[in-house]
Amino acid sequence: MSSPLNVLLKPLADAVKECGKKAPWCSGTWDVSPDDLKLYFDYGTDIRSIQFANATEAQLDELVRACQPATFGANQEDVLDENYRKAGKMDLSHFSINFNPERLGLALEVKSRLLVPDADERSIKLEPYKLNVYDYTGKGSFFKAHKDTPRGEKMFGSVVVVLPTAHEGGGLLLRHDGSEMVFDSGKEFAVGKPPGAIAFVAFYSDVEHEVQQVTSGHRVTITYNLYFADEREALVLAPAALTPAVDQFSVSLKNILANPEFFSKGGLLGFGLKHQYPLSSDKRGNFDLKNLLTCLKGEDAVILRACKEHGLTASLKIIYDANDGWLVMCDRPVVGLSYQVDDLVGDLASDFGGVCIWVPPSDAEYYQEQAAREWRKTVKWVTPMQA
Ligand SMILES: O=C(O)CCC(=O)C(=O)O
Numbered sequence: 001m002s003s004p005l006n007v008l009l010k011p012l013a014d015a016v017k018e019c020g021k022k023a024p025w026c027s028g029t030w031d032v033s034p035d036d037l038k039l040y041f042d043y044g045t046d047i048r049s050i051q052f053a054n055a056t057e058a059q060l061d062e063l064v065r066a067c068q069p070a071t072f073g074a075n076q077e078d079v080l081d082e083n084y085r086k087a088g089k090m091d092l093s094h095f096s097i098n099f100n101p102e103r104l105g106l107a108l109e110v111k112s113r114l115l116v117p118d119a120d121e122r123s124i125k126l127e128p129y130k131l132n133v134y135d136y137t138g139k140g141s142f143f144k145a146h147k148d149t150p151r152g153e154k155m156f157g158s159v160v161v162v163l164p165t166a167h168e169g170g171g172l173l174l175r176h177d178g179s180e181m182v183f184d185s186g187k188e189f190a191v192g193k194p195p196g197a198i199a200f201v202a203f204y205s206d207v208e209h210e211v212q213q214v215t216s217g218h219r220v221t222i223t224y225n226l227y228f229a230d231e232r233e234a235l236v237l238a239p240a241a242l243t244p245a246v247d248q249f250s251v252s253l254k255n256i257l258a259n260p261e262f263f264s265k266g267g268l269l270g271f272g273l274k275h276q277y278p279l280s281s282d283k284r285g286n287f288d289l290k291n292l293l294t295c296l297k298g299e300d301a302v303i304l305r306a307c308k309e310h311g312l313t314a315s316l317k318i319i320y321d322a323n324d325g326w327l328v329m330c331d332r333p334v335v336g337l338s339y340q341v342d343d344l345v346g347d348l349a350s351d352f353g354g355v356c357i358w359v360p361p362s363d364a365e366y367y368q369e370q371a372a373r374e375w376r377k378t379v380k381w382v383t384p385m386q387a
């Protein structure tokens, strides 16, 4: 970074780095009343109940017997492989619990700790997904490293609620972008929490996680899918206080825009997304990146927020290495190009809103005319493009 433009943009890049220090997960314990911890479940043709504030081993063993071997998703299929995941699971249709994370304030806690304060105050929804039981039979239960499959583009993460039963092992290990943390629910419960406390871990969908082997007792979890809700917050809340890093980004952007030397003829600033996102198509099979704009996570959301605040037009793009290093930036994912293509760069330009943003220097001279076509643009990258 040494050109005058790079010098000018450095505070912006530094501010993004600062925002990236916020972890893509949060965890803790949450006090609830014992009444919230009553679970009813199908046991053959009977129904059983467990009060988790004082569950006995025999009751928990019954719960184990009522579960099915847990599968996991691989290549769009549910796979059963006890070398990868050894645990019992129960589908939503077979159990019911009073515990309600919205009513108990846990949803709000997760929202304020995981999400960046947002001008639109998006609401979030926690949808119960499954009950899982990890016990110590045979080698002990575990679930090896994986990422959860987002169900739809509004899903941005998962919450694991651990019900209060004694266990050892079974730490939930989380990894993202070179950092990691372990949440040991067994230890949390061992340090004299009230019998009505649950433990929770919430994380973004692109966080890899694994459940370490349970070496004694029972570890019972309910997993929730985390969604952005369609409607905005019903209450008008006081504007959320911004964290210093979020503020720093917004102020840096404002300063740069006020500098007459910056993009005096206009230009494009590029930010490589820091998180991964699911793409879903509409009924006709078309993808639209616009919908994803309301579902950005972490520092990606900070950038969008500041751009909007300062009147810039922001959009998501997808970049293809179209032809030995020719980079083409498109408005939407390329689907349906099954036919033999002679001029991929040209086709991306005409059918997918593509603009060529980079021509390898070795080609630039030979293809001078093509490289200089009107649709060629340069993007000044503040943070690097992601592979
Ligand atoms: O039970 C847990 O702690 C995690 C479960 C999990 O990762 C999953 O169901 O995808």
Ligand SMILES: [Fe+2]
Pocket (backbone or CB within 6 Å): 146, 147, 148, 209
């Ligand atoms: Fe998972």
